[in-house]
Amino acid sequence: MELLLFPLLAFAPGIFWLWFFIRRGVFRPGPRQLLVFTFLMGMASTLPAGALNTVFVDDPTQLKSASLATIATGMLLVVGPVEEFCKFLAVRLLAYRSAYFDEPGDGLVYSAAASLGFASLENLFYVLSYGPLVMVGRAPLSTAAHVVFGSFWGYALGRQVQAGRRQSWQTLAGISAGALVHGIFNVVVFTFWPAAVVLVTLGVAWAVGRFTWARRVSPFRYRRNYPRMDCPACRRRISIVSRYCRFCGTATASGRSEIAALYCSYCGNGNRLDATFCTSCGDQLLR
Numbered sequence: 001m002e003l004l005l006f007p008l009l010a011f012a013p014g015i016f017w018l019w020f021f022i023r024r025g026v027f028r029p030g031p032r033q034l035l036v037f038t039f040l041m042g043m044a045s046t047l048p049a050g051a052l053n054t055v056f057v058d059d060p061t062q063l064k065s066a067s068l069a070t071i072a073t074g075m076l077l078v079v080g081p082v083e084e085f086c087k088f089l090a091v092r093l094l095a096y097r098s099a100y101f102d103e104p105g106d107g108l109v110y111s112a113a114a115s116l117g118f119a120s121l122e123n124l125f126y127v128l129s130y131g132p133l134v135m136v137g138r139a140p141l142s143t144a145a146h147v148v149f150g151s152f153w154g155y156a157l158g159r160q161v162q163a164g165r166r167q168s169w170q171t172l173a174g175i176s177a178g179a180l181v182h183g184i185f186n187v188v189v190f191t192f193w194p195a196a197v198v199l200v201t202l203g204v205a206w207a208v209g210r211f212t213w214a215r216r217v218s219p220f221r222y223r224r225n226y227p228r229m230d231c232p233a234c235r236r237r238i239s240i241v242s243r244y245c246r247f248c249g250t251a252t253a254s255g256r257s258e259i260a261a262l263y264c265s266y267c268g269n270g271n272r273l274d275a276t277f278c279t280s281c282g283d284q285l286l287r
Contacts, residue, residue, distance in 0.1 A: 006127045013139040014039075014120035017147055018113060024211040025109045027220040028284050030100030031277060038110045041090035042117025046125075049086040049118070053079055071190050072183075080149075080183030083118070084175055087146075088153050090114040096157060099282040104158035105214030108207070111154025112147045119146035137193075141200050145185050148203030152178035155210045162217060225278070227262040227271070227285045237263060240287065 018039070022029075088111075095101055095110040119142060126134045156174025160166065181203065188195040215221065228237045233250035240262065244251055261270040262285060269280035277284055 006132065007124060009132050009135045009139075010124035010127050011120045013123070013135070013143040014116040017144055018116045021112045021147060021207070021211065022109055024208060024215075026103050026105035027215065027218050027223075028103060028225075029109070030095075030098065030106065034095055034098060034100060035109070035113050038091060038095045038113040039117040039120075041094055042087060042114030043121040044117075045086040045090045045114065046118050046121045049083045050125075052082045052086075068187075068191060072187050075186040075190075076180070076183035079186060080179040080181075081175075084149055084153065084178040084182055087111070087114045087118050087150055088171075088175055090117070091154070091157070100277075102161065102282070103214070103218045103220055104162045105211065105218060107154040107157030107159075107161060108151060108211055108214055109154075111150035111157065112207075115146040115150035116143065119143045141189075141196055144204055145182075145196075145200050148200065148207050149178040149182040149185075151203075151207040151210055152181065158210075158214055224286055225265050225283045226287075227278075228265055229259045229262060232259075239265070 022035070091107075091110045091114050095106070095113075100106070101110070123135065123138055123143065126138060153171060153174030156170040159170050160168065181199075185196055185199055188199060227240050229240050229252075230236070231238050231245040231248060231250060232252065234245060234248040236245070236247045238245050238247070238252065242252055259273060262273060262275060263270055264278040264281060264283060264285065266283050267278060267281040269278055271279055271285065275285055
């Protein structure tokens with residue numbers, strides 16, 4: 001029973017928060033596989049982060065009995081920077097290099113996916129070590145907090161996309177800000193946990209605001225790629241959503257079974273009928 005219960009408790013909050021934030025995501029989402037891979041990469045980044053934390057901090061879980069100065073030093077100078085940099089690499093090495101990473105909101109979506117993958121595996125380690133009751137605090141606080149930390153460098157990646165992938169200094173600033181907030185959160189969890197509730201609440205409001213910004217500045221806000229097809233009668237290109245051909249007036253519904261290909265309305269590339277994304281430009285094909 002525990003083999004099913006423990007992973008469910010550990011991963012359910014991360015899946016919920018991922019659903020919550022991607023609904024506020026982008027106008028032209030990438031394939032789900034890329035989102036899943038980023039989540040898995042975030043999980044994998046937990047391992048080097050944990051190893052590095054152990055190298056510089058003897059036992060991070062035992063800091064509660066240490067002095068405030070020791071806690072602050074460990075969290076602000078080691079745990080925060082190490083974990084945020086590892087999560088950042090989970091996005092930078094995969095999703096950021098993809099052709100689908102093409103609007104500001106992608107930085108926030110994929111940073112959330114990597115952060116929640118990291119938090120979910122971390123949750124599992126805590127559940128296995130301290131029992132399921134540990135999720136009473138981690139589910140609403142720590143899991144959401146990881147999204148907040150990642151939103152700083154995710155926002156920076158989004159700004160880079162907006163600027164044509166220049167201004168790389170923003171990435172360093174984003175990682176630094178995420179690491180700082182991460183460290184502060186960990187310090188207040190160890191010293192005065194009610195402050196952590198306030199910090200996460202404000203952080204979630206910040207993250208939601210960044211998603212709103214990303215949708216507002218997206219270059220695809222007013223663009224919809226409804227692919228084109230050949231009219232079954234005159235063979236001229238018309239929109240897939242057209243009920244009648246604008247050239248010959250033929251009803252298109254009866255001839256849809258004869259369609260040989262869908263043509264991207266942006267680049268004109270021919271795609272298979274079951275294609276969700278154009279194989280040439282990567283744009284999402286709507287129906």
